[in-house]
Amino acid sequence: ETDPLVVFTPSGKRGRFPAGTPVLQAARQLGVDLDSVCGGRGICSKCQITPSYGDFPKHGVTVRDGALTEWNAVEQRYKDKRGLKEGRRLGCQARIEGDVVIDVPPESQVHRQVVRKAADARAVAMDPATRLHFIEVDEPDMHEPTGDLERIGRALKAQWDIARVTVAMPVLRGLQTVLRKGNWQVTVALHTPREGAVPQITAIWPGLREGGLHGLAIDLGSTTIAAHLTSLETGAVIASSGVMNPQIRFGEDLMSRVSYAMMNPSGAVDMTAAVLEAIDGLATAIAAEAGVERETIVETVFVCNPVMHHLLLGIDPVELGQAPFALATSDPVTLDAATLGLKALPASAQIYILPCIAGHVGADAAAVALSEQPGQSDDLALIVDVGTNAEILLGDKTRVLACSSPTGPAFEGAQISSGQRAAPGAIEAIRIDPVTKEPRFKVIGCDKWSDEEGFWQETAQSGITGICGSGIIEAVAEMRMAGLLDPSGLVGSAAATGTDRCIPEGRTHAYLIHDASAAGGPRITVTQGDIRAIQLAKSALYAGARLLMDERGVDKVDRVVLAGAFGAHISPLHAMVLGMIPDVPLDKVTSAGNAAGTGARIALCSREARADVERIVRQITKVETAIEPRFQEHFVNANAIPHATDPFPELAK
Ligand code: FES
The missing domain is CATH 3.10.20.30 (Beta-grasp domain)
Structure with a gap:
């Protein structure tokens, strides 16, 4: 039988x-x-x-x-x-x-499929580095003098066939108490960075530990820090939260922070302390909000640009401020929370920082590459992660190139006269009637009084407080389409444009969007200075993209992916009218949302993804915008709206 x-x-x-x-x-x-x-x-x-x-x-x-x-x-x-x-x-x-x-x-299933990659909707399987193991440990015996840790090792061998383990020092300090509290039954968290590596005990609980383990995926940007508290069992995001990066007080953009570090003896140290404190606050708040015990947060993954990377690790970023822009290390960094200096997480919580691509192209770009997988693409994809610094990737199955471009904070609403963050009261979208030149807009947090398309006419009750990044991009593009701006970006006078919304401002003109000043409210204009700030930002972005296209020997791409927290809100038409991105059919422009954050979450949940990103980064060709003379040439030509020389046939359609 x-x-x-x-x-x-x-x-x-x-x-x-x-x-x-x-x-x-x-x-x-x-x-x-x-x-x-x-x-x-x-x-x-x-x-x-x-x-x-x-x-x-x-x-x-x-x-x-x-x-x-x-x-x-x-x-x-x-x-x-x-x-x-x-x-x-x-x-x-x-x-x-x-x-x-x-x-x-x-x-x-341990390896259930959870995190979806945005570009091709391929699922990523759970493969967390830390897993729980319940064990029954022999009690100590006068006749057999072994240590508690050695008997834990024996139990893991006998009950789980795990031949060898090491222990994190903070766990060893509390080991004896926990063993006795659990009456010789404990649950250990074993961190195994890769298949076959010797696991480390990074946490221990008395008895059977119910409820799962958690991780934080942190996108550490120069302007904002975003954290996603994630279940290491299911990969689901339990809570997300963000704070401003407090390093802003030392300098708005990356290079000003590098100079702050150069000019002040304790500059780098102060900036490191500030960011660690902010991360501690964020971790505490997000755990409390989700009702998750902080001691269950056993893993944290960071993605960030090279300057943030060095300042997070307490490395002076001065070398990143000058050619040849050498990183202290481009490899992934692994360490524990105590070594990093985080206090809100358990001391032995494991930190993984994604590898950097080059001196100007950081772990955030690596995370975008992990999430969007340009190297798997059949057609040539241009991926731009829009933030204070733009990360740009161009590639397909044959080759992937990357660079970063200093766009400055204008796209995030900073350095704009009525600019603000994307928060309630911010104008996030705008339409200007080409005939009457009157504006209609969408305001975050206000859904009353809207027309069928969701836009409003001007109203004093709208609660408008300012204009955010996507709003200012649309405003400039709409002004161009309504004939209020010439191709060089000059705002026309009332006489030239036929609307008294074009008001004099000093020796230039501004377009008046909203005026509640009679009622003590704000008066919101798009000034000549705002237009110039947007022109500089979009020229930097476009020039970076063109540089990669030159390197690749193409003058067209097949599709464009807009990533970044606000990439999702940029209208493809407006981005193209402005000349932020090269000409491409409008239906070939997609949004990947916060791709860097998604990449961080994928790396948090999967050891295989970490190996994947380490391989991807080695294969990417880096292009350094700062030393490339053609960048300057592209930058100057891209200053016009949409462009001085490059054609935009798709816009004519
Ligand atoms: Fe069956 Fe734990 S393995 S209940």
């Missing part, structure tokens, strides 16, 4: 096992992805499976009643006390008796 046949779904893995084999053991032998924290003791319920009964011609199996053993006492006790969904069994307790088809539901 042959042994029973077991077929696992959805993997389709199958094999024969002697009657009486636990389902969990069969799964392990076949390499089926079935979770366990308690190691088969019937207490963690991570190993839940669903047996199916009946005829399965597809699998060539008929499953009869009794294919799995009856409920044993352990399984019954779990069901009575904690409950199990209809049809579910504990894989570690149910044993195989006859041919059977067993489904492993997504929540029982």
Whole structure:
């Protein structure tokens, strides 16, 4: 008589096992992805499976009643006390008796697919570096003088087949107390940076640790710091939050922060302290908001530009301010929270900082490359991550190039006379009637009084406080389309434009969008200075893109991806009218949202993704805008709206 046949779904893995084999053991032998924290003791319920009964011609199996053993006492006790969904069994307790088809539901899979990559919607499987293991440890014995840690090691060997472990110092300090509190039963968090590496115990809890582990994916920008608290079990984002980067008080943009470090003996140290304090505050707030214990935040991933990277790590960024822009290291950096100087996270929480691409192209660009995968693209994709500094990637399957371009903070509403962050009261979109030259707009946080398209006429009650990045981009493009601006970016007079919304301002003119000054409210104009700031920013962006196109030997791209927190809000038409991006069919311009943040989250959830980004970064060709003479030439030509020489045939359509 042959042994029973077991077929696992959805993997389709199958094999024969002697009657009486636990389902969990069969799964392990076949390499089926079935979770366990308690190691088969019937207490963690991570190993839940669903047996199916009946005829399965597809699998060539008929499953009869009794294919799995009856409920044993352990399984019954779990069901009575904690409950199990209809049809579910504990894989570690149910044993195989006859041919059977067993489904492993997504929540029982360690490597379930979770994070979706934006560009091609490929899913990323969970493969967290830190996992929980419950163990029963021998009590100390006068006759066998071994240490508590050594007996933990023995338990891991015997119960989990883990040959060797190391321990983080803060964990060792608390080890004896936890062991005794747990009555020699503990759950350890093991951090294994890559398959086959020696795991490190980075956390320990008495008894069985219920509830999962968490991680933070942090996008450390020069203007804002955004954090996503993520479940390391499911990959789901539990809470997101952001704060301003307090280093702004030392300098708005990157180079001014580098000069601050050069000019002030304690400059770099002060900036490091400021950012660490802000991250601590953010981590504390986000954990509290989500009701998550901070001690369960065992992993944190950072993405950031090279200057932020060095200042985070306490490395003086002075070399990044001068050619040849040498990084202290471009490799990924791994360290623990205590070494980094974070106080809000457990001391042994593991930090992973993505690799940098080059002296000006940082881990944030690497994260965009991880999330958008230009190297997998069949057509030539231009990806721009728009922020205070623009990260630009151009590539397809054959080759990927990257550069960064100093756009300055104008795209984020800074250095704009009525500029503000994208917050309630900000004009985020605007239309100017080409005939009457009257504006209509969308204001964040106000949804009253809108027309069918969601735009408003001017009203004193609108609650407008300013204009944000996407609003100012649209305003400049709309002014150009309505004939209020000439191609050089000069605002016309009332006489020339036929509207008294073009008001004199000093020796130039400004376009009056909104005037509530009679009622003590704001008066919002787009000034000549604002137009110039946007022109500089968009020229830098365009010139960076053109430089990569030169390098690649093309004068057209197939598609454009706008990334960055506000990339999602930029209208493709307006971006092109302005000449921010090269000519491309409008339906080939897509938004990837916060691609750097997505890349950080992917790296947080998957060790394989970390290996992937490390490989991607090695293959990217770096182009240094600061020393490339053609950059200046492209920059000057790109100052016109949309451009002095490059044609924009798509705009004529
Ligand atoms: Fe923990 Fe089955 S493995 S309950």
